[in-house]
Amino acid sequence: MRYLTVADKESGAALGYVWVGDEDDAAAWVPRAAAGGRALAEGGHWHARLREAKGRGIPPSQALAEMLSNPEGNRGRAVPGSLTDAPNAAAVEALAMGD
Secondary structure, eight states: OEEEEEEETTTOOEEEEEEEETTTTEEEEEEOGGGHHHHHHHHHHHHHHHHHHHHTTOOHHHHHHHHHHSOBOSSEEEOTTOOEEOSSHHHHHHHHHOO
């Protein structure tokens, strides 16, 4: 699976992560715990983008690539160069709980 980081447009702090797995046709937004309510609010935007891509029938990895090519969110933006591999969703969730 792969994930990217979404950072706050104002402070540059990580708000959360968008992860995808083509094998399971799965994708989700994971808010970073330390970012609080701002991260939770930003999640709706990224979740909607994932849902829209699924509605078009494209694989999750392609949706992630589209997010990087059009990185703007409401309060955050996808961080260029942040696309990274993870062993599973639990690893991304653990990353989000860190700090």
